[in-house]
Amino acid sequence: MASFGFLQRTAPSTLVEERPTCSGRCLPVIQRCRGWARGRLTTTERRAAATHRVRAASTDVVCFEEPHDIKGGKAVAAAAGPAVDKVGVLLLNLGGPETLDDVKPxxxxxxxxxxxxxxxxAAQFLQPLLATIISTLRAPKSAEGYKAIGGGSPLRKITDDQASALAAALRAKGQAANVYVGMRYWHPYTEEALEHIKRDGVTRLVILPLYPQxxxxxxxxSLRLLESLFKSDLALKxxxxxxxxxxxxxxGYVNAMAxxxxxxxxxxxxxxxxxxFFSAHGVPKSYVEEAGDPYKEEMEECVRLIMAEVSxxxxxxxxxxxxxxxVGPAEWLKPYTDDSIRELGARGVKSLLAVPISFVSEHIETLEEIDMEYRELAIESGVRHWGRVPALNTNTAFINDLADAVLEALPYVGCLAGPTDSLVPLGDLEMLLQAYDRERRTLPSPVVMWEWGWTKSAETWNGRIAMIAIIAILLAEASSGQSILKGLLLAE
Structure with missing residues (x-):
């Protein structure tokens, strides 16, 4: 899902033009994204732009009469809102199993x-089969982790609490809004949240993923799923x-972390x-280097901003x-947390404060992976004093900042805002995802399974043969009960 990085870096300026009917804030901003094309800006220039983004809210915006109204490469001015305005906020999160029985599904x-x-x-029809095999192999180990933190993930309760706190913060700031929770992989699913949104008659919706980067x-x-759901439902369109x-x-987020x-x-x-010691959730290295995922750049900038505030x-x-x-054999973003802890111990570091930087809620990767596995590794590596910064959860400063973000986004409903807020521009779902389908062919697989062949045709057939062989091995494991690839799939 590289569309955000590609859109922000390569979207042509001809997509949008200024219209006489637009308000003063409707400006032709797409061309301002072009300077972010890969390699066009130096690190110093990026940091200068980042400082500007922190200091000022985005004021550049292109408005559309409808969320998907782009005809002839031009955008038209936003129409007046409906007589009855009902605001909704959709919080997106991963989700987590609430009981041990939920782990495998x-x-x-x-x-x-x-x-x-x-x-x-050619092999996409095998996705459910592959998911069944991998989930069967990983479920026992994952269940042990959830058992260690109380028998299930606290993510749903915490996210529900965050939704309630956000609604209260918005009311305190003078904006009534219903706040909904949509999980990607467990209840309440995104589909369930959208049904509630339609039933409640929401007319303006702010979509807010609970991932800082x-x-x-x-x-x-999550946004790709939303796009497909919006396209298939007339009311959502x-x-x-x-x-x-x-x-x-x-x-507000930077200050809360500091x-x-x-x-x-x-x-x-x-x-x-x-x-x-900042520990972030990893992603495959190929996502960043080949697919243009802005995650690494945003993460590094985030840490720099937080440490500047601490300083x-x-x-x-x-x-x-x-x-x-x-997960798996492919190379992910480095340095790895476990390797870094060992290296710090070898250098004589005796006091370590772990900061779960990509997580705003406590869940298995903070409560079990960091608090148990990495703490034990740190002690084994020579660290004598260990501390851990809690996740933000319903931290008042954090929730108030999310409320401010929602209020700042409301004027841009149905619009594409300029790039002054972050490396990824605020915008309408379809507009943000346009580049995805165009660039999807460039997205690499997170698991490299074959690399031989001298011609394009040979590589294609080698890949097909390798895929068939791997599926055959996985089926053999499932039938025999002996795992050939288990160690590989469970690699941390």
Whole structure:
């Protein structure tokens, strides 16, 4: 789901022109994205632009009469809103199994997602079979992890609490709104949330993924599902909406993270010696290098902004950014969290403060992977003093900032906003996803299964043969009960 990166970097300026009927804020902004094409801006220029994004809300916007009204390469001015205006906010999240019995079907939903495991077009009919096999193999180990944190994921309850807190914060700021939760892989599913939105008669919708940084495999997957649901439902096609793809650079979010870090740092006896260790969820390296996923760039900028705020408060601690939760044999973003912990221990670091940077809710990757596995690894590696920054959950400053983000997005419902807010522009679903179908062929598989062949034809047939062989091995494992690939699939 590389559309956001590609749209923001390569969308041609001819897509939009200024219309005399537009208000003062309707400007031809698409051409301003062109300077972000790969390699066009230096690191210094990107950081300067990022600083501007933090200091000022986006004011450049192109408005459409309907969310999908783009004819002849031109956008027309936004029409007046309906007489009865009802605002909704849709929070998107991953979801998680609430009981141990939910683990296997949850994993099936995860691996059945073509954004997680992509098969060649000729083999896509095998996706459900492959998802069944992988979820069957991984379920026992995953169930152990969920058992260790109480028998299920707390993600649904926390996300419901965040929705309630956000609705209250919006009311306090003078904006009535219904807040809905749509999970990608478990209840309440996105489809369920959309049914509630239609039933409640929402006329303006702000779509807010609960992922601070955009990635193909998180926000991207959820938004691709939304796009298909919108296209298949006449009522949803007519629903005026906007998407906030990422919000890692917002001042309220940065301050909330800095608050938590400073609070935990003060618990250490020797504060200056503490290494601030940011652990983010990993993504395949190929997503970033070949598919244009902005996740790594947004993550690095996010950490820089947070540490600049921590430093401004008088703490000059060194920090590390690493990536956790990799799956399979392909190379993921480095450095890996486990490798970085070992290296820090070998360098003599004795105090470590873990910061789960890509997560805004406690779930298995914070409560089990970080709190148990990585804490134990840190102690084994020589770390003597361990701390962990809690996830934001319903942190007041965080929720208030999300409310502000929603209020700032409402004027742009049915519009494509300029690139001054983040590396990924605010915008309407279809507009944001236009580049996806055009560039999908460039998206690599997260699992490299073959690399031989001298001609295009040979590579194609080698790939087909390899896929058939792998499916045969997996079927043999399922029937015999002996796992040939289990160690590979369960690799961390």
């Amino acid at each position: 949850f994993l099936f939903n995860l691996f059945a997602d073509p954004e997680i495991i992509r098969l060649p077009p 955009f990635s193909i495999s998180t926000s991207g997957s 007519q629903l005026r909406h906007t998407v906030i793809p990422s919000w890692y650079q917002r001042r 608050d938590l870090i400073v609070h935990e740092l003060r618990k250490f006896d020797d504060v200056p010696s503490v290494e601030v 401004a408060r008088g703490f000059s601690n060194t920090h590390t950014l690493a990536y956790q939760s990799r």
